[in-house]
Amino acid sequence: MTTPMQPTGAPAAWPDTYGEDAKPRVGFFTDTSICIGCKACEVACKEWNLIPEDGRVWTGESYDNTSALGANSWRHVAFVEQRKPLRLAEPFPEADARAGEAGSAGAQPAEVGVADLRWLMASDVCKHCTHAGCLDVCPTGALFRTEFGTVVVQEDVCNGCGYCVPTCPFGVLDKRDLARSPDDAPLALPLFGKKEDGRVWKCTLCYDRLKGGLEPACAKACPTDSIQFDELDELRKRAERRLEKLRVERWNGARLYGQDAGDGVGGFGAFFLLLDEPEVYGLPPDPVVPTAHLPKLWRTTALAAAGLLAGIAAAFVGGRE
């Protein structure tokens, strides 16, 4: 099992503090090669978690009118239209053979033709990072790591300070806006909409459903199993097998994103199979938890402080002379 580590290298509080209540770490594997862009995940999430409507803005960004993850959208399906083939053509066998004789690498795969079109769809979500910056900076303890290894904001503890917002390399953490004036249209759902807010809201990986032995709402609703919920170790194995199959089938640009425990956030609890560079989907190519710099920062600060102290001391010492 992957044990989330604090940036300092010290063992994380999780799962030890949970003792016998600790559960295997769970997460999502979102396989975008079978995402049909139905947005059932977005709706199921909102229904289960009673999230207010996020505004009715037609964006013109293909079929994506959600635009980004936020306090009122915990799943977001991106739509990317590309003039690229979905799969690469088979290289000519003869060319391969000749290349082999010549001792060079195989022929470059030829693109099928410029007329090719593909429409990428991918459901984004909070990554439930191994090293979660949001969790590191939360002063109230509203953000915590659950017994399942997921990262959750407690709505009754969060005071809306917003420290966590800039620490997320993915822009997931977001404050729910307060109604600006009495004339503002009320948010659609009465449960939260009419109450003052300003707190931070994000995917809980359906903590309440997990407690009840159910899979998260989005994964449950996904008709093609593009969103898969399971123990993280199992998902990582499944993802490797899936990638291998897509490579054999010559899918254009297939890659895993966030499965690497050595990346800047220690691997995602919710990771992805993408068909192009992460930037194409609006995802950072090399996310790093800002608090990873803290030890160095503290060392530098300590050094500076020590230098300053030494200088002051020297000044006093020198003054006596």
Added chain:
Amino acid sequence: MPSLGTTFGRGGATTFQQDLMNADCITIMGSNMAENHPVGFQWVLEARERGAEVIHIDPRFTRTSAMATKHIGIRAGSDIAFLGGVVNYILANDRWFHEYVRCYTNARVIVADEFVDTEDGDGLFSGWDPEKGRYDVTTWQYKGMTVHGAAGQREEGFKGTKGEQSGHGGHGGGLEHGDPPEEDWDLEDPRCVFQILKRHYRRYTPEFVADACGCSVEDFLWYAETLCRNSGRERTGAFVYAVGWTQHTVGVQLIRTAAIIQLLLGNVGRPGGGVMALRGHASIQGSTDIPTLYNILPGYLTMPHTEDYGGLGGYVERTTAPAGWWGNADAYIVSLLKAWWGSAATEENEFCFEYLPRIDDDNSNYWTVQQMLKGKVTGYIVVGENPAVGSANGRAQRLALAKLDWLVVRDLVEIETAAFWYDSPEIESGELVTEQIPTEVFFLPAASHLEKDGSFTNTQRLLQWHYKAVEPKDDCRSELWFYYHLGRMIKARLKGSKDPKNRPINDLTWEYGTHGETHEPSAEDVLREISGWDDKGQMLAGYKLLKADGSTSCGCWIYCGSFADGENKTARKKPHWEQSDAALEWAWAWPANRRLLYNRASADPYGNPWSERKQYVWWDPEQEQWTGIDTPDFDEEKPPNYVPSSGAKGPDAVAGDHPFIMQADGLGWLYVPQGLEDGPLPTHYEPHESPFDNPLYSQRANPRRQQNKDLDEDPYNPVDGEPGSELFPYVVTTYRLTEHHTAGGMTRFTPYLAELQPQMFVEVHPDLARERGLEHGGWATIVSMRSAIEARVLVTDRMRPLRMNGRVVHQVGLPYHWGQRGYTTGGAANDLAHMALDPNVHIQEVKAFTCDIRPGRRPRGPKLAAFMNELRERVEAERGRAPRREPEEARET
């Protein structure tokens, strides 16, 4: 679905969605399955993951195209040209499944000498009558057969017709059995169906397809070869379609073309094969099985006509087929009459047959609306529909509503149809004034499916029970509640009446248990009545037990057995991973819980599987019965070598190697001699409105299409070759999005769905945007002779321009979900559509018509009416210079 009905025998999907995963090749055409049937689409993806080719052939590149292994773009309305090309490819290259076609289809049957094909009649079949605007079908018959009138020609009366359940989804109509038709098993006689088919499609060459459809010759050939390669003994291919095929003036014939291909390739009745008709959510199949249609009774029994039948005997004589399961029609109708009138229905009074209402005319939905416009229909009950947004020519629909005396709308929310009198484009333009509308509108709030018990019959004929989750709010009530209590109150009112006209209501059985504070009727009681019982009160196991002597009662013969042994079979929920692939213990499918229809054809004529890989149902010689993973769609104990005796009737008259047991001859019909209005073979015609002329014939469009030439509210755009046609140069197609449901009554009023597609938009290619000065994200006005609407512009490569006959044609894509009301509002695409219809099912042609598109927002208020009047006057003036006279108006064949 008379297309599948006439070809295979039953008007339902031949397969089930889960079986698609067994396909080696899936053709999705006339359907955007990933967007509109996303849950069922998982089985298509499963097939793709197993290595199947998934080909999406569609004017647009949709979410379905994105998941397919190949997308081929074609011009909207050119599908028969494309599929006819496939038929030609199969026949010209000898790729048909020889044994299957010889034994299981009517390829070998000789057709009457009088039959003249469109190839020899310049686009008209023999028998065309320009005066009546319809065919006399007598020349289409098999050689040596007794002549019958076609079903559907009810205005002509029923004299001499037999076995005519083909009206809406029934079987292939009434062949007289007895004298076997002339046949040529070598398929070489020039008058045999096989040779006629060959000649009919000879000109549908790859080059013709490319020119008519706008695809490349290479793509077409690749497709035809891929389909053929994935058919045969070892492999099977499936077709998936939805209203993208239906909603044309040639819709029925279009589906027929695919059915012909599937018969030629031997893909029907076999796993991974068939024609998967995707029907609407959630019970559209159910609403034809137990019909909301005017011309059939439950189980596709014909609705009696006003013409004198001579009573039940005459009806039975005309309805009963000499062979096949329609041979027992007397048992079906008598059991139905017993279900409705119970002990009042006796042999002496012909089981109250006289009580049935009669029809005397077309009476379909669009006809009714036209009668409203003429002031001949004064009351209208609208349930679960939103015609002001969802029906073609929305303006005509709303103007019709404004001529009614009263209107009842039952819906979840106050939809556009209920609010037309104060909130509609015509109120805005001043064409209607609230104070001057005489219509009294009653809005009755309905309960949603979550607020009531009941069953849905889904797209694959599967009856699935659902339970109430919450009580309906306030005055919201289920449909069952509404009709039960309405009937109860009417009966109470008429109690004791001696007036004979009230007897059908006084004698009606109306005993259903009720429960709860609202006295909700028991939906299970209704299902029990539908499933049926015998005179001892025993629930029936299946329709084979139905009797014509009044000893059985059954509300819908094809649903008989859904409550067998007193168990609600539709409520069974055993998961598929705990049983065979056919999942026979999940809910219940009609008929007789068969999941894959005509599955006798999954075995060869001797009863052995065609191949081990594709085995499904086969003859077990030791047990002397048919067996397999599904319920055999055949007499379980009828051996493959069974030959009917000369006097055999009904099911006994179907031979052991004839798998299409609902057909009078047990065969799949490549050629349909009877049962369709517009021809025995599908032919390429242009849409009613098209910027192109027919490349094959001087006959431009389907001659039999229903038009409203004398209806001012339904003017047509000029077509190719007519002055003024240049004003409407683009092909427009309408469609749905995953995020919204049909006319939007259930989704535009729901914040979570409204925000996902929050505005009406129009999809255009960058070239068209340049040509017309349209700006991405800006506004455009889309115009036809019917109306002008506005939409936000979505410029996308997914709307590809097509080149054909040296011309580039642009296609305009319009989702049709929007209207005046709800969280998200916008122009209603159907306002642009005309009301020309398919002649068989009277459906509108909203998948291919013509339009203009201009930058900017539409004129507002009274200016809109002025703008449209000016346009119409200008077009009529243009057209008046040289009005096009369509060949079908002048020629006789």
